[in-house]
Amino acid sequence: SIATIINAQAFAASQGNVGATSSGTSTISVTVPALARITAIDDIAFGTWTGTGPLSSTDDVCIWTSNTGYSITASGSGTGGAFEMTDGTNTVPYTVKWDDVAGSSSGTSLTSGSALAGQTSSATSTNCNGGSALTATLGIDVTESSLASAPVGTFTGTLTLLVAAE
Numbered sequence: 001s002i003a004t005i006i007n008a009q010a011f012a013a014s015q016g017n018v019g020a021t022s023s024g025t026s027t028i029s030v031t032v033p034a035l036a037r038i039t040a041i042d043d044i045a046f047g048t049w050t051g052t053g054p055l056s057s058t059d060d061v062c063i064w065t066s067n068t069g070y071s072i073t074a075s076g077s078g079t080g081g082a083f084e085m086t087d088g089t090n091t092v093p094y095t096v097k098w099d100d101v102a103g104s105s106s107g108t109s110l111t112s113g114s115a116l117a118g119q120t121s122s123a124t125s126t127n128c129n130g131g132s133a134l135t136a137t138l139g140i141d142v143t144e145s146s147l148a149s150a151p152v153g154t155f156t157g158t159l160t161l162l163v164a165a166e
Contacts, residue, residue: 034165035066040131041161044140055142060102061161062128063121063136069166071115072098072136077158081112085155092146092155097139104137117166 016022040062046055063070074096078084084091097107100119108116121135128134138161 032066036070036163036165037064037126038062038161038163039064039127040134041138046142049147051148052144054144055147057140058105059138059140060134061136061138062123062131062134063100063119063163064123064126064128065121065163065165067165068120068122070119070121071117071164071166072110072119073113073115073162073164074098074110075112075160075162077160083112083157083159085157087151087153087155090151090153090155092142092150094140094142094146094157096159097137097141099137099139100135102134102137104139107137107139115164 013027014025016024038061040060042059044057044059046057049055063072074083075081076083076094076096078086078091078093082091083094083096085094086092096110098110098116098119099107100121110116119136123133123135125133140159
C-alpha cells in the first residue's frame with residue numbers, strides 16, 4: 001500500500017567502481033523494541049508464626065527495561081488470581097506492595113491482575129550488575145487476624161509478577 005511505501009526506510013547500498021581502489025557503502029540498522037526483565041526474586045518463607053502479630057517481609061529485586069519505564073502486575077495462586085496461601089483445603093490471604101526503589105519499607109498496594117503503571121528503573125544491565133544494584137522492593141504482609149483464624153497447617157502459595165516495558 002502507499003502507506004507502507006511511505007513509512008518504509010530506504011536502504012541503498014552502493015557498489016564500488018573498478019579502479020585502483022574501490023569504495024562501497026552499506027546502511028547498518030537495528031531495531032531495539034521495548035523489553036523488560038525481572039531478576040533476583042527470592043522465595044519468601046515466614047517460618048512459624050509465634051501466635052501474635054502480623055507477618056511482613058520484603059525482597060529487593062532487579063527490574064530492567066530498555067526504556068526505563070514499566071508497569072508491574074501481580075497475581076496469586078488463589079482462586080481468580082487471589083493473593084492466598086493454602087494448605088490444600090483452607091486459605092490464608094496476604095497483601096502485596098510494590099515500590100520502584102530498592103530498600104523500601106513502604107510501597108503501593110497491588111490488586112491482583114491490575115497493572116501499576118508509571119514505575120521507573122535505573123538499571124543499566126539486564127541483571128542489575130549481577131544483583132549488586134537492585135531497583136525495586138516487593139513487600140508481602142499477612143495480618144494477625146488471618147493467621148489467628150487459620151487452622152494448624154503449612155500454607156504455601158505462588159506469586160507471579162509480570163513486568164511490561166512502557
